[in-house]
Amino acid sequence: RDARFWLIFASVLLIAFAYGGIFVHLQQILELNGFAKPLARDVVSSLAVAILVGRVGTGFLLDRFWAPLVTLPILSLPALACVLLAGGGVTLPLAYVSAAVVGLAAGAETDLIAYLAARYFGMKHYGRIYGFLYLPFGIASAISPAVYGWSRDATGDYDAMLHVATGLFVLGAVLLLFLGRY
Helix, strand or coil: CCHHHHHHHHHHHHHHHHHHHHHHHHHHHHHHCCCCHHHHHHHHHCHHHHHHHHHHHHHHHHCCCCHHHHHHHHHHCHHHHHHHHCCCCCCHHHHHHHHHHHHHHHHHHHHHHHHHHHHHHCCCCHHHHHHHHHHHHHHHHHHHHHHHHHHHHHHCCCHHHHHHHHHHHHHHHHHHHHCCCC
């Protein structure tokens, strides 16, 4: 019944949908951009480090600042990765930057769901609220890779889906700014 619940729900849905396909298809996206398979694999493997940094770094910042302000750049920066990866011509350093910002967002998002559930709704019904807020993450991240693949099959590349994901990342991050005080 709380509008803040639905803002978080929508944000998680949008960002998880944008993220899920990139995570699964990043190697193929890079290969379509002209990277050899071993080099694309090296870039994709850097996601693990970025996820760890995103998880720890976001937690550190959440302890000190208002969560939506902390997560605005972290969750919207993958839009830059989408722009860089669409259309071809991405350089190796920019491929690593793209993987890094996608990984940072991935590390932040799942922990952010738990943090926002506790801060905005308390602990009385925490398990139920957290479960319902995690639901769009599970569904969107499961469906997203298939949609990215369908888009690639239909168009020959991932560009159209990457442009859609650009908007989803930004909109999902901006929605959290409307949550107000804890």
